[in-house]
Amino acid sequence: MxxxxxxxxxxxxxxxxPSVERPKGHVPFKEKFGWTVAILLLYFILVNVPVFGLDPSSIDIFAQYRAFFAGATGSILALGIGPIVTASIVLQLLVGAGIISLDLTNPEDRATYQDFQRFLVFVMIALEAFPQVVGGLLKPNLDVANALGVPPSVLSFLIFLQLFIGGVLIVYMDEVVSKWGIGSGVSLFILASISQAIVVGLFNWFNPQGGMPPGVFPRLVWMFQNYPLEYLLSTDGLITLFVDGGILALITTIIIILLVVFAEGTRVEIPLAHHLVRGARGRFPIKLIYASVLPMIFVRALQALIVSVGFMLYNNGVKFLGEYAPGTATPISGIMYLLSPVNSPYDWVPAFVKDPSRNSLAPYFADMPDWMIILHLIIDATILIVGGILFAKFWVETSGMDAKTVANQIARSGLQIPGFRKSPQVLERILSRYIPKVTILGGAIIGVLTLIANMLGTVGNVSGTGLLLAVSIAYRFYEDLTREQLTEMHPMLRKFLGEE
Structure with missing residues (x-):
């Protein structure tokens, strides 16, 4: 068997x-928009609900990835969309390896696949929350346990339960948006999380330790108030303004946004015509970023998994893979350091890495040779670019975006390329001229853009991956909104697009 x-x-x-029931008929645009806004507001409320009984000294090993996993450290939505993404990756690997070979064009097999994916998401919620609680990373607050008169183990179970409930809520909120709203819930939560981080990174003026505010604009005002103008106009002062003041991160963020919008709009369009309806014309767009930015999620998820496994091994006495800074999940030596992601100039410029005024972990890198810091950057660049290409090819092959699958879909819809014989083989041959090349080129471009954003830093420390995700999702959300409004004004288009 x-x-x-x-x-x-x-x-x-x-x-x-249990699952969210699909609408039985057409959902009006206003109702879809209302559901989307309602779920978005609920998301913002839940990410600000703290986990009861959690000790403030707890370590979040995925803290630097929370923005693009749409989670918030210490909240009941701490796991964010992590379980959904992990389940999707596992399922895609099983499909890609041929272990699962269900015919997704068959309604019964497709239902089996979707129901198994939902089950796998719930398994991943437990697998992502349980080790962090049992492993002592998410610690129970002993003062709360004593006040309630319960042992710490009971509080640990409550912490796990809250995280599990938060993970389940994300799943059903995603289903509501996907079935009753506009676009995908997962994409909406990523966009909301990263946008919030960017806004906070621009305007946050509150620093509990005092001194320089964390937001870019308040920080620049603070610098002009506390530094002499002569110093700020000197070479060292300009470096301070650009790097420490956040001007470089702001410029990088704006440039990356413009480049991603340009790349999203760059495409090769294959003309199509219907063989039965004269004058019915269409185009099949092959975007420059054909596999979107999903490969970068896979790359960073893999890096996060490797670094977190190294951290757990380090906590259990296995130190030959590298050491971690006390009280953090940041590697400071060994292979784990080399495999960890670069997120800002403070991670790869030797002078900044070793400067205590710029990097709180500088004392741990004081004796590290400069070549190892540069090697860290080179390895991360290789992981991003090569990983972007490999995962882009993998995603295209396993998600039905390859030339053969697309050709069959176009042929089944009755469309063909004008001037060519109506045949899936002919369509596949023409699409094969573009899709494999664009997949590789797009994966490499996304890797390079992510690398540049990470090297120079981004507003709100959302990382290059997070920024690319947010811009790409916002662009596609705009396209979804336009399509929804168009089909609302012209109901016949819904039948043509297969929505009714």
Whole structure:
């Protein structure tokens, strides 16, 4: 009995997992927009609900990835969309390896696949929360435990339960948006999380330790109030303004936004015509970033997994892979340091890495040779570019975006390329001239853009991956809004697009 038969046999049990019911008819644009806004407001409320009983000294090993995983450290939505993304990656790997070979054009097999994916997401919620609680990373607050008169283990269970509930809420909120709203809930949460981080990174003036404010604009005002103008106009002062003041991060953020919008709008369009309806013309767009920015999520998720496994091994006495700074999940030596991501100039410019006034971990890098710091940057660049290409190819092949699958879809819809014989093989041959090349080029471009953003820093420390995700999602959300408004004004288009 293979795994496909097992999944079919378990299908009745998977079906019992509650899900959001799909609308039975067309949902008006105003109602879709209302559901989307309501879920967005609920998301912002939940990310500000703290986990009860959590000790402030707890370590979040995925803290630097929370922005593009749409989570918030210490909140009940701390896991964010991590379980959904992880389940999707695992399922894509199983499909790509041929272990699961369900026919997704068959309604029954497609239902089995979707129900198994929902089940796998719930498994991942538990697998991501449980080790952090049991491993002592998310610690129970002993004062709260004593006040309640319960042992710390009970509080640990409550922490796990809150994280699990938060993960489940994200799943169903995503389903509401996907079925009743506009676009994807996962994309909406990523966009909301990163946009919030950027806004806070621009305007936050509150620093509990006093001194320089964290927001870019308040920080620049503070610098002009506290530094002599002669110093700020000197070479060292300009470096301070650009790097420490956040001007460089602001410029980088603006340039990356413009480049991603340009790349999203750059495409090769294959002309199409319907063989039965004379005058019916269309185009199949092959975007420069054909696989979108999803490969970067996979790359960073893999890096996060490697660094977090190294941290857990380090906590259990296995130190040959590298050491971590006390009280943090940041590697400071060994292979784990070399494999960790670069997020700002303070991670790869030797003078900044070793400067205590700029880097709180500088004392741990004081004796590190400069060549190792540069090697860290080179390895991260290689991971981003090569990983971007490999994961882009993998995603295209496993998600039905390859030339053969797209050609069959176009042929089944009755469309063909004018001047060519109506045949899937002909369509595949023409699409094969573009899709493989664009996939590789797009994956490399996304890797380079992510690298540049990470090297120079971004507003709100959202990382290059997060910034690219936010811009790409915002662009596609704009396209979704335009399409929804168009189909609302012209109901016949809904039938043409297969929405009714």
């Amino acid at each position: 293979d795994i496909n038969d097992v999944l079919r046999r378990l299908q009745p049990y998977f079906e019992r997992i």
